[in-house]
Structure formats: structure tokens, C-alpha cells
Amino acid sequence: MRYSKIQDLPTKWAHFCLNISSFVHRQAGVSLKGKKVLAGFSGGPDSAALVLAMHYLAPSLNMKLEAAYLDHGLRREAGEDLALVQDTCSQLSMKLHLGRSNVSRLAGRGRGGIEETARRLRYRYLHGVARKTGADYVLTGHHLNDLAEDILMRLQRGTGWPGLSGMRAYVPERRILRPLLMIPRKCIMDFLETAGQGYVLDATNKDKTFLRNRVRMSLVPEFEAINPGFLKSIANIWRLGRVDADYWDHILEEARQDVQEEDLVPGDLLSGMHQAARMRLYKKTLDSLGPGQALVENIFKLDELWQSRKTGARVQFPGDKEALISREGIEFRHISHGTEKKGS
Ligand SMILES: Nc1ncnc2c1ncn2[C@@H]1O[C@H](COP(=O)(O)OP(=O)(O)OP(=O)(O)O)[C@@H](O)[C@H]1O
Numbered sequence: 482m483r484y485s486k487i488q489d490l491p492t493k494w495a496h497f498c499l500n501i502s503s504f505v506h507r508q509a510g511v512s513l514k515g516k517k518v519l520a521g522f523s524g525g526p527d528s529a530a531l532v533l534a535m536h537y538l539a540p541s542l543n544m545k546l547e548a549a550y551l552d553h554g555l556r557r558e559a560g561e562d563l564a565l566v567q568d569t570c571s572q573l574s575m576k577l578h579l580g581r582s583n584v585s586r587l588a589g590r591g592r593g594g595i596e597e598t599a600r601r602l603r604y605r606y607l608h609g610v611a612r613k614t615g616a617d618y619v620l621t622g623h624h625l626n627d628l629a630e631d632i633l634m635r636l637q638r639g640t641g642w643p644g645l646s647g648m649r650a651y652v653p654e655r656r657i658l659r660p661l662l663m664i665p666r667k668c669i670m671d672f673l674e675t676a677g678q679g680y681v682l683d684a685t686n687k688d689k690t691f692l693r694n695r696v697r698m699s700l701v702p703e704f705e706a707i708n709p710g711f712l713k714s715i716a717n718i719w720r721l722g723r724v725d726a727d728y729w730d731h732i733l734e735e736a737r738q739d740v741q742e743e744d745l746v747p748g749d750l751l752s753g754m755h756q757a758a759r760m761r762l763y764k765k766t767l768d769s770l771g772p773g774q775a776l777v778e779n780i781f782k783l784d785e786l787w788q789s790r791k792t793g794a795r796v797q798f799p800g801d802k803e804a805l806i807s808r809e810g811i812e813f814r815h816i817s818h819g820t821e822k823k824g825s
Contacts, residue, residue, distance in 0.1 A: 482572050483677035487537040494675055497668070498537045501660050508723070509650035511618065511658055513542045518658070519616035521607050522548040522570070522577070524562035526680040527622030529569065530669045531661055533678050535620065536573050547614065549578040551606045553599045555585065555685075562681045569678070578614070580606045596691060608655070623648065623659040626666040629704075629715045630696045639777060643729065646722020647715075662719075665712050732758060733765050744770070748810040751787060760784055763804065766813045773800020787811060 484490050487498055505511050520535060522528045532548055539546045550566045563579075570577040588598040607619045632647040650662045661669065673680060689695050704711045736758065739750045746766060751759055760780050767775045775798045783796045783804050790806070797803045797816070805812045 482533075482569075483675075484537075486540070490537065491675065494672060495537075497664075497672060498534045501534050501664070502538050502542065504650070504663055505658065505660050508663070508720075509658060509660075511651050513538075513544045513618075515543050516617040517545040517547070517615060518618045518620050519578075519607065519611045519614065520546065520548045520620040521603065521622070522550050522566050523622075523683075524550070524565045524681040525622070525683055526669055526673055527624055527627075527661065527666075529565075529622075529678050529680040530664075530672050531620060531622040532569065532573070532575070533676055534672070535660070536575065547576040547578065547616065549580065549607055549610045551580045551582060551603050553582055553584040553602070555595070555599065565679055565681050578610045580610070582606065596693070604655075604657075611656070618656050618658045620658050620660060622661055624661040624664045624666055624669055625712050625716060626697070626701065628662055628719060629701050629712060630693060632715060632718065633696050633700050633704075634692065641777060643722035643725040646719050646726070649723075663716055729761055733761055736762055737765070740766075744813045745807075745809060746811045746813065748808075751810060756784060759787070763811070763813075767798055767802055767804070770802050770813060770815060771800055773798060773802060775799065775802075783811070 487495050490498070502513070505513060518535065520528065520532050522532050532546075535544075535546050538544065548566070548570050550563065552563060567577060569575075582602045584595060584599045584602060587602065588595045604619075610616070611619050628647045632645065635645050635647065648659065648662070650659050651657070672678075685691075686694060686697070689698065701711075708714065736750060736754070740746055744766060746762060751762075754762070763780055763783055764775055767773075779796050779798060786794045786796065786806050792806055792808055794806045795803050801816050803814060803816050805814070
């Protein structure tokens with residue numbers, strides 16, 4: 482590492498760090514002043530840049546920064562990752578938390594594939610450490626190229642708007658913060674080069690059996706070839722989506738205040754709403770009942786039934802949920818083992 486504090490960095494890179502800080506403050510709406518944060522550090526370039534940029538910003542924010550690494554027990558190079566993570570943290574005098582898991586064994590038990598299991602265990606571990614150490618936020622190294630991949634993957638799944646604008650910079654329910662979200666991968670690599678910071682590349686990132694890798698290696702470059710400003714377009718889509726998400730949160734929050742009886746959405750309320758608002762309200766009410774993603778076809782079907790006032794008609798949703806059209810409005814509830822249970 483060539484520079485120990487932000488004042489020593491070349492001006493361009495000091496600004497790079499300050500821009501990250503202002504993104505967190507303005508766009509993610511999070512103040513890091515006087516806070517304790519935990520960075521997920523895998524040893525890859527993204528999280529190495531995250532740890533380094535936050536290290537440079539920490540003194541002026543009076544922020545306490547620690548790092549955590551989870552060994553998934555998956556790859557042969559894992560020892561290399563760990564050595565780099567340990568070495569970096571020791572150079573930065575940063576406290577490092579280490580964990581171990583056996584992803585292959587747990588994935589083999591049938592709760593999702595390797596990637597999904599690794600992600601689940603990783604977040605569980607990071608949140609566990611944050612809880613134990615009193616960290617206010619968990620930081621990850623997601624950047625603009627990750628966002629582009631995320632948006633393209635949501636597009637192929639058929640996600641609606643504003644979800645189609647991709648992952649959030651801050652997830653308040655899980656206290657996850659993504660400070661690098663507007664930074665292209667190329668810029669991250671240049672920062673690491675300038676700062677003399679090493680990293681380890683994950684060989685499994687080249688494995689095209691994973692959809693995410695196909696999107697990264699084939700689709701994103703194809704879009705960039707069509708439009709060299711593609712990543713800028715992604716950043717704009719994201720910003721538009723955040724504005725709209727904020728608007729819809731506000732509208733739906735107001736609407737849900739009129740939902741007097743739990744999970745009965747009254748007809749009077751629905752009659753005064755645009756279809757776009759009604760459909761979002763159905764989804765929000767279903768989400769509030771617990772896990773299970775509603776299919777868009779079923780949301781449309783429910784709205785058609787409501788519009789033609791088909792009293793007594795039901796639509797079922799994943800997670801043992803259903804919606805029933807009644808004279809009073811639409812009732813959302815759980816169905817479990819043949820008996821009907823209301824609300825959550
Ligand atoms: N082994 C690890 N230990 C600690 N943190 C990790 C580890 N692997 C990844 N992370 C954190 O998670 C971030 C995202 O990593 P990666 O892009 O590999 O995840 P992903 O598989 O795309 O899943 P998700 O996007 O849900 O995090 C990294 O930038 C880093 O902050």
C-alpha cells in the first residue's frame with residue numbers, strides 16, 4: 482500500500498473517496514459520522530477497494546471500521562484470499578473477524594444451489610458479527626457493473642418498476658450499505674493500482690454455468706459495445722428508480738393507513754386508486770404476510786377480478802397466501818393445511 486492517509490493520495494483519488502462519502506450521505510441517506518461499520522472483505526478487488534476507501538474516509542467521519550471474512554470452504558485458492566485479507570487488515574491496523582462455513586455440505590441438503598447458499602451464509606455471518614460487535618452497518622463492495630448485472634437479471638425474470646432499477650444503496654431493514662454502487666469496475670481497478678493495493682481474483686467468476694457469470698462476461702460487454710455509455714445509462718435508470726420507489730413508498734404508506742381492519746383492503750380505497758397503485762398495494766399487502774414472491778400474472782388476474790367485482794373469487798399466491806374478493810373489498814390471508822388462518 483502506497484498511501485497511509487487520504488491527504489497523501491493524488492487529488493483525483495482523494496476526490497474519488499470523498500465522492501463515495503457524499504454518495505452514501507446524499508443518495509443512500511446514511512450518515513456515517515461517529516458510526517461503527519463492518520465491511521465484508523472477500524479479498525477480491527471490489528471489497529479491497531471498499532475497505533481501502535473507507536479506511537481513508539474513517540478519520541474525517543470519526544468512523545470505526547472493522548472487516549469480516551467468511552471462508553465458504555469452497556475453493557482451493559481460499560487460503561490465498563485469507564492471506565491477502567489478513568495482510569491488508571494488518572497493514573491498515575484494522576480489526577478482522579474470521580468465520581468458516583461448509584457451503585457444499587449445506588447446499589447438498591437441498592436449500593438452494595451453491596451460490597445461493599454461499600450468499601445466505603455470508604449475510605448471516607456478517608449480520609451475526611455486526612450484532613455481536615455493535616456495528617451500525619454492514620458494508621459490501623457492490624459497484625456499478627454489479628448493478629448492471631443485477632438489472633439485466635431482473636429484466637430476464639420480469640421484475641416490475643421500480644424494482645427493475647436494481648439493488649438499493651441502503652437496505653434499512655438489514656442495515657446493508659453499498660457505498661461503491663455508482664462506481665464502474667474499471668475505476669475500482671485503477672484506484673487499487675494507484676494505491677498499490679493487492680487483491681485475489683476468484684477463478685469461479687469465469688464459470689459460465691452460473692447465470693451471473695454469463696451476464697457479466699457476455700451480456701454486459703455486448704450492451705457496452707452497442708452503447709459505450711451503457712454504465713451511465715444504468716446509473717440513470719437506478720437514480721430514476723430511486724425517485725419513483727420513494728414516491729410509491731409514500732403513496733402506499735398513506736393508502737395502508739386507510740386499511741383499518743388488518744389485511745382487508747377496503748373497496749372504497751381501491752375504487753379511488755389508479756390500477757398502478759392498486760397493483761402495488763396488492764403486492765405490498767401480500768409481502769407483509771410473509772415470504773413468497775407473487776407472480777405478476779396473478780396480480781393482474783386479481784385486479785381483473787376486483788374490477789369486475791367477482792365476489793367470492795380467490796387467487797392463490799406462493800407462501801400459502803390468498804386474496805379473496807368480498808363485498809367490503811379484498812381480503813388477504815394465509816391458507817395453511819386446509820384451514821384458513823388470517824393475517825400474520
Ligand atoms: N467470503 C466473503 N467474506 C466476507 N464478505 C464477502 C465475502 N464474499 C463476498 N463478500 C462481500 O459481499 C460483496 C458481494 O460479493 P459478490 O459479488 O461475490 O456477491 P454475490 O454472489 O453477487 O451476492 P450478493 O450480490 O447477494 O452479495 C463483496 O463485495 C463483499 O463485500
